[in-house]
Amino acid sequence: MFLIRTLHKWFGLILGLQFVLWSISGAMMALLDHHKVSGEPSVREPAAAIAPAEPLTLARLSQAVGAPIQGLKLRPLGDGYVYEAMTPAGVKLVDATSGQTIAVDEAKAAALAIAAFSGSEKVASVRKVETGDVETRSLPLPLWRVEFADKEQTTLLLSTTTGEVLERRNNTWRLWDIFWMIHIMDYTKRESFNHPLIITVASGVAWLALSGVILLFRSFRRQDFAYVLDPIERLQDERKTRKVANQP
Template sequence: MKRIRLSPLIFRRIHKWVGLILGLQFILWALSGSMMALLNADAVGGHDGPAMHVMPVSTDGLIDLATMLAGRPVSGLVLRDLAGRPVYEVSDGTGTRLLDATTGRRVSVDRQLASDVAAHGILKQVKGVSFLAKPNLEARDHPGAMWRVDFLDPENTSAYISATTGRLLVTRGDTWRTWDFFWMLHNMDYVNRSSFNHPLIIFVAFCVLWLSGTGFYLLFKSFRKTDFRWLTPRPKSRVEGAA
């Protein structure tokens, strides 16, 4: 059987092409990191939208809570504002539901209510409302069904409202969408855009490690002692000494 001899030439060829491919990714890392740093953090936003919709709750004319629950045990109970009216957010073994705090009736988060919640307290015109059975990439951190309310403004802002609780989950705009695109390039998660521990980036990390190791090996194979002769001082010739 003929032995396969791994010569420096083979390593050099593989090193060259792997370096080219990884070099392109290094450019993407530098470009995406620079773009994310240059974007205005306040304009990116999209992280503290719910705090903007916190409204005081009127406690006048509220129905008796014991009558409303009829003795049923609950695991959570919150009185809060929902587009200008007080509601109880009740959680029990069957899930979470909303009850009108003045009438006791069940509140359903429909298209109109989602629009009212998103636009409550802000001066923006609603452009459209669409229902999402599951979150899209923009609202990927929030599970469950939701409503997307699009506004007519320079940022093309979209507000995401929970179809269960009617809470404002998050807001997104064009600046955030630009940031999120470069974030995808930076962490190489082209599907979910959220993880640094996916197989692709782990594979690239090992390729970078291999590239460093072969580069160190080829460093010693590419130089000889004669290449460093200029570093050692030359002895003076006899003619120069006689002069």
């Protein structure tokens, strides 16, 4: 027991701070509303659209794409419908009625973001992200980053090839992300929780917790629970004496 107490003390000295940080960051993540963090409410459910009765024929689509097609989608984009063709050279968007190639440029990205955004605030900035940061995580680059002028500084990240909204960020997420970084101990990319540092520290802190539980058995004396145990024992004693008294 003395050894366990010594170990608990030294593990506490070395790893206790991380236990405090895990508790605080965990407590803060539990406090921050996960729906707000995910940015779910800031994106509108797309209106149910119906594809044009006679979209571009496959023969004309083939011509417009001009490359071998490995997969195809006919889907809504903005107000119209597009063919999204997967080719060895990447994704190509073709207007499903006119057959014109569509580029997701700055104006298009802004328009798509506005259509997707559930708020009424204006766009604050549109920027092409070429190098990744904590906001873009491991999303394919480049990306369109459209920030809105709402209080939460809601930001939508759109694919430059498909025009899809790939990710949503806001100030609640940005705050949450700091605690997430502390929690997973990935201080640069905030992405991986499977690295040697956290596995090592988690092993040590697991022992800190377990040794603490073992110590609980030694730390409490009967006296600590006297206010509960005394009345119970008194009742038992009374019952015993009554039994003895009742015996013939």
